[in-house]
Amino acid sequence: MTKFTSRTGLSRRALLKGAASTAIAAGSTTLGAPMLWAQNIKDVTIRQFGTGVSNLNDVANKVKEDLGFTLEMTALDTDSVTQRAATQPNSFDIADIEYFICKKVWAAGNMQAMDTSKIANYDKIAGTFRSGLLTPTSTIAQGTAPHTVGFTSGQNGTEFIQEESGWMTLIPTIYNADTLGIRPDLIGRPINNWSELLNPEFKGKASILDISSIGIMDMAMVVESMGEYTYPDKGNMTKEEIDLTLGIFTEAKKNGQFRAFWKSFDESVNLMASGEVVIQSMWSPAITAVKSQGVPCVYQPLEEGYRSWGGGLGISAALSGLELEAAYEYINWYLSGWVGGYLMRQGYYSAVPETSKKFMTADEWGFWYEGKAAQGDILSPTGDKLAGTGEVRDGGAFLDRMGSVVCWNSVMDENQYMVRKWNEFIAA
Amino acid sequence: MKKLLENRNVTGWLMVSPLAAVLLVFLVMPIALIVIVSFWRATEFSIIPAFEWDNYAFLFGSPVTYTVFFNTFKYAFITWAFTLIIGFTVAYYLAFHIRSLTWQVALFLLCTIPFWTSNIIRMISWIPFLGRNGIANSTMMSWGVIDEPVEWLLFSDFAVILAFVHLYTLFMVVPIFNTMMRIDKSLIEAARDAGANGAQILWNVIIPLTKPGIMIGTIFVVTLVMGDFITVRFMSGSQSANVGRLISNDIALLQYPSASATAIVLLATVLITIGILLRFVDIRKEL
Structure with a gap:
C-alpha cells in the first residue's frame, strides 16, 4: 500500500528557515557560538521514518526530554521505506534505513552526506561500519556490507567510496545477525542447518519473508546448506543463479512447504506465536515478542552462519540551516548511548557499543x-x-554471533531481474 | 450576454459542465496518466519517460501473468456464484416472506450491522477463527469430527473465497431486494390464479423481473473482487496472487511503469467483462 503524506509543512519550513537565518545572523554578530539557536530549537520538528524496528515512541519522548525538539516518527515496512526514500524526498527529514537500501536511494540524490567531523562519537563507531573489519583479522562477508556503501565523496556526493572519506551516507546506529527462528516445543529435536527450512518434515509449517532483498539471501543460505550449489558471491548473483535459487523455492512452494509468507514484523510474530509456523526467517525482536507472550521460541544459531544487516540515519537533501543543525544534534544524541542501550536490550547491537554500555x-x-x-x-x-x-543468549557473545556472519542483505547488479523473478515466485 | 444564456444549447452545456469537469479531473486524467506511464521505462531508482512496449511485452510474455489472470477470474466467478445464491435467498425472504414493512426494514438493517466496522477488521477476524489452533479446528476436534487440525481452512483459496463472500454478499442483497420490492404483487397473484406452482412463479415471474438487480449486484461483486489485493494477501498468507497483488508488488518495488501496464490490462479486462454482462440485461430500462 502506498502511503501519501499530506502536509502543510511548506509554510512551516519557510518560517523556520527565516527564524534560522535570523538566529544565525544574530549568533555570528554577538556570540559566534554554534549553540545560539538553542532558543528556538524547541519549535523544530524533525520528521523521521523507517522500519518498525527502531521507530519507537520511547525514543521520541526521550528526544523531547533531552533535546527539546519534537521528533515525529512513521513506521513502515521495508519496501515502503525504500519507496518513500527514493520518491518522496520532501516527506522526511531523517531516514532511518538499512544499508542495502542505500544502493537504491543514494543515486536518486534525495539524501545528503554527513560530515564525520561533526559526529562526536565517530571514533567509537564499530569497525564493521568503517573499515568493514569486525576485528583486525576478520574477513568481510558477501553481499552489501555497510562500509561499501557507507562513504561518499562530499556533502552532495552520489558515488560510494571504499575508504573513510569523512562523509558518511548513513550514520550507523544498529545492526544484528539474523538466523531462523524455531518453536523448540513443537519441533522437539535440535536444528543445526539452514536446509531445515525446506525439510519435508515441516511441510505446511515453514515460512519465509516476502522482502526480496532479504529473502533472496535467506534462500541462498538454504540452497548452499542443502548442497545444491555454492555461490561465488551470494550478494551478487547472476541471472542463472537467481533462476536456480528461486526455482528450488518455487518447487517447495508448490509442494506446500510454506504456510504463509510474511512482510511485516508483527505478521511473523503472529505466525510463530499461534503455532501456524514452527520454523521461519525471523528478526531478533520478533523472537523477543513471541517469548514475552510466554511461548517458547529460539533464535537458532546455525552451522553455516548468519545473515546480517545494518541500519543508520540519513539526512534528506532538502534539510538546511536550523533543521540541519538539529538533525546533527539528534544524531549525536542518538550515538551517545541511551538509544543504543535501549536497542541492545531488545537483542540488537548498537553501532557504538562503548556508549551504550553506560546505559545498561x-x-x-x-x-x-x-x-x-x-x-x-x-x-x-x-x-x-x-x-x-x-x-544464556541464543548464539552467545557478540564476537561469536557477528564473527559468524557470512552475508549481508544485498542489492545485486541484477536486482531488477531478481525482483521480477521474486514477484513470479510469490504469484506461482 | 442575456441572449447567450437563453440559448438552450449554452445552458445545456453549462449544466453538464460541473459533472464533466469532475469526471475529467478525477477519472479521465488519472487514467490517461496511467496509460502514459505504462509506456515508460523504469530502472531501480528512477523512472524515465519513453515510449516502449517493454512493460507489455514482459507482462504478456510471462506465464505467471496468465495464471494470475486465471486466478482472478476464478475468485470472481466462485465468489459471484456464492454471493448470488445467498444474496438472492436473503432478498427473497425479506421481500416475500416478511409481511410488515417495519420488520423488513429492521431485518434489512440487521444485514448491514457488519458494515459498521472496517472490512479489514472483518477479514482479519477470520484468521484466529480458522487457524490451525483456531476456534473452528478446536471445536471440531472436541466434537470428534476430526482427529487432527484441518490445514486448508486458513491461508488457502478456501479462506480467500470465504472472506470475499462474507465481505461482499450485502452488495448482492441490496440491489436484488430493491428490485424485488418493486415487483407488482398482483403479477404473482395472477400467476397463481393461472395455476402456476411456487417453483414456476419463481422461475417465470420473479427471476426475470429481478434480473436488473442481479446484474447490478453482479457488477458490484465482480469489480470488487477483481480489483482486490488485500484480502488475497491476508487470507492466503501471501501465497496466492491475483492481478491486484501483482500491481501492489510492483508498486512496492518501485516498478511504477510495470504496475501501470498491468493496471491498464486489468482495466480493459474488467470493462470487457462488464460489457458482456450488460449485453444480457438492459439495466437502464429498469432503473
Missing part, C-alpha cells in the same frame, strides 16, 4: 553482549521478562 546494567551487558549467563531476570525495555537466572 552489568548483568544486561553480560547477557546481551558478552554471552554470559544472566545473574537475575533479564527484562525488555518495556518491562517484560525475557530470560531468567542462568539463561
Whole structure:
C-alpha cells in the first residue's frame, strides 16, 4: 500500500528557515557560538521514518526530554521505506534505513552526506561500519556490507567510496545477525542447518519473508546448506543463479512447504506465536515478542552462519540551516548511548557499543553482549521478562554471533531481474 | 450576454459542465496518466519517460501473468456464484416472506450491522477463527469430527473465497431486494390464479423481473473482487496472487511503469467483462 503524506509543512519550513537565518545572523554578530539557536530549537520538528524496528515512541519522548525538539516518527515496512526514500524526498527529514537500501536511494540524490567531523562519537563507531573489519583479522562477508556503501565523496556526493572519506551516507546506529527462528516445543529435536527450512518434515509449517532483498539471501543460505550449489558471491548473483535459487523455492512452494509468507514484523510474530509456523526467517525482536507472550521460541544459531544487516540515519537533501543543525544534534544524541542501550536490550547491537554500555546494567551487558549467563531476570525495555537466572543468549557473545556472519542483505547488479523473478515466485 | 444564456444549447452545456469537469479531473486524467506511464521505462531508482512496449511485452510474455489472470477470474466467478445464491435467498425472504414493512426494514438493517466496522477488521477476524489452533479446528476436534487440525481452512483459496463472500454478499442483497420490492404483487397473484406452482412463479415471474438487480449486484461483486489485493494477501498468507497483488508488488518495488501496464490490462479486462454482462440485461430500462 502506498502511503501519501499530506502536509502543510511548506509554510512551516519557510518560517523556520527565516527564524534560522535570523538566529544565525544574530549568533555570528554577538556570540559566534554554534549553540545560539538553542532558543528556538524547541519549535523544530524533525520528521523521521523507517522500519518498525527502531521507530519507537520511547525514543521520541526521550528526544523531547533531552533535546527539546519534537521528533515525529512513521513506521513502515521495508519496501515502503525504500519507496518513500527514493520518491518522496520532501516527506522526511531523517531516514532511518538499512544499508542495502542505500544502493537504491543514494543515486536518486534525495539524501545528503554527513560530515564525520561533526559526529562526536565517530571514533567509537564499530569497525564493521568503517573499515568493514569486525576485528583486525576478520574477513568481510558477501553481499552489501555497510562500509561499501557507507562513504561518499562530499556533502552532495552520489558515488560510494571504499575508504573513510569523512562523509558518511548513513550514520550507523544498529545492526544484528539474523538466523531462523524455531518453536523448540513443537519441533522437539535440535536444528543445526539452514536446509531445515525446506525439510519435508515441516511441510505446511515453514515460512519465509516476502522482502526480496532479504529473502533472496535467506534462500541462498538454504540452497548452499542443502548442497545444491555454492555461490561465488551470494550478494551478487547472476541471472542463472537467481533462476536456480528461486526455482528450488518455487518447487517447495508448490509442494506446500510454506504456510504463509510474511512482510511485516508483527505478521511473523503472529505466525510463530499461534503455532501456524514452527520454523521461519525471523528478526531478533520478533523472537523477543513471541517469548514475552510466554511461548517458547529460539533464535537458532546455525552451522553455516548468519545473515546480517545494518541500519543508520540519513539526512534528506532538502534539510538546511536550523533543521540541519538539529538533525546533527539528534544524531549525536542518538550515538551517545541511551538509544543504543535501549536497542541492545531488545537483542540488537548498537553501532557504538562503548556508549551504550553506560546505559545498561552489568548483568544486561553480560547477557546481551558478552554471552554470559544472566545473574537475575533479564527484562525488555518495556518491562517484560525475557530470560531468567542462568539463561544464556541464543548464539552467545557478540564476537561469536557477528564473527559468524557470512552475508549481508544485498542489492545485486541484477536486482531488477531478481525482483521480477521474486514477484513470479510469490504469484506461482 | 442575456441572449447567450437563453440559448438552450449554452445552458445545456453549462449544466453538464460541473459533472464533466469532475469526471475529467478525477477519472479521465488519472487514467490517461496511467496509460502514459505504462509506456515508460523504469530502472531501480528512477523512472524515465519513453515510449516502449517493454512493460507489455514482459507482462504478456510471462506465464505467471496468465495464471494470475486465471486466478482472478476464478475468485470472481466462485465468489459471484456464492454471493448470488445467498444474496438472492436473503432478498427473497425479506421481500416475500416478511409481511410488515417495519420488520423488513429492521431485518434489512440487521444485514448491514457488519458494515459498521472496517472490512479489514472483518477479514482479519477470520484468521484466529480458522487457524490451525483456531476456534473452528478446536471445536471440531472436541466434537470428534476430526482427529487432527484441518490445514486448508486458513491461508488457502478456501479462506480467500470465504472472506470475499462474507465481505461482499450485502452488495448482492441490496440491489436484488430493491428490485424485488418493486415487483407488482398482483403479477404473482395472477400467476397463481393461472395455476402456476411456487417453483414456476419463481422461475417465470420473479427471476426475470429481478434480473436488473442481479446484474447490478453482479457488477458490484465482480469489480470488487477483481480489483482486490488485500484480502488475497491476508487470507492466503501471501501465497496466492491475483492481478491486484501483482500491481501492489510492483508498486512496492518501485516498478511504477510495470504496475501501470498491468493496471491498464486489468482495466480493459474488467470493462470487457462488464460489457458482456450488460449485453444480457438492459439495466437502464429498469432503473
